[in-house]
Amino acid sequence: MKCKKCEYINVNHANYCYKCGNEFTKKEQASSQEKSIWHKLVKLKDWYDKLTLSKITGSKTFQALSIIITILIGGYFIYKNGYQMKLLANDNYTYAYNTKDKEYYVYPKEKETPLNIYAPNEVKEIYIKYYENDTLVNEQSINDLNNILVEVNSSNINSYYKLSYEKEENDINTIKVYVLGSVTNE
Ligand SMILES: [Zn+2]
Missing domain, CATH: 1.10.287 (Helix Hairpins)
Known part of the structure; x- marks a missing residue:
């Protein structure tokens, strides 16, 4: 759901904008639910x-x-x-999944970590957006699904990646990934 006030993209069924607190109307909620x-x-x-x-x-x-x-x-x-995007297990990290907020918390073993992403077969491109304090800092698209690298920028809980397989984000094609933990060497 896109906020009319600040343009932030919220999850479906949100009552308020996560960023600016703007209340969504019943009509806006209904139109997002239709999708x-x-x-x-x-x-x-x-x-x-x-x-x-x-x-x-x-x-x-x-x-x-x-x-x-x-x-x-x-x-x-x-x-x-199986068009629900998922993060899968990998030797390069351990992770936890928050079912309620659909967020992944990844604890990598190296500073730069390849993510093991599940997306539908026909998906040829993944959009990666990096946020700090809910502000979009970096955006790129990747054609090689087996080569999605994310970096530990800090242990800051306010930094996260949003991965989606379409430009328009929604509940099934988007995952939110926090890359956490201190990297000991390198
Ligand atoms: Zn807003």
């Missing part, structure tokens, strides 16, 4: 409901089954496509 996969799944369920006879039968079991089937179809679709 989310869950919204699409609900749409898919609506479509499925029309297709089935659940409205005619009105059977609760039937409705419950149609929901379950929709979730299974949606789940299979996500599983098969």
Whole structure:
């Protein structure tokens, strides 16, 4: 969700702008939700409901089954496509994942660390943005997904990388990575 006031890109479903505190309107929240996969799944369920006879039968079991089937179809679709961007384990670092905020905390073993990134097969380019205190400092795109290097700039929790596989960031194509910890040698 882009803040109208300061243009900061917030996560979907945000109530307030993370940067300037500007409150999002219900309308803004709704339009950002329309882009989310869950919204699409609900749409898919609506479509499925029309297709089935659940409205005619009105059977609760039937409705419950149609929901379950929709979730299974949606789940299979996500599983098969796997378009949720992820950080994977690697010998070069240890990491922790904050599920709630979708943030990775990476503790590298060297000053410059290659990240093991999962992105969908068809992704050919990764956009890397480096922030300090929520201010964009550096931006680049990388074509070689196996060669994504990030640097330990400081142990500052206010510095982070945002990696996305499309210019437009959203919940599934973006991860936020804090590269933390002091590097002992080199
Ligand atoms: Zn703002």
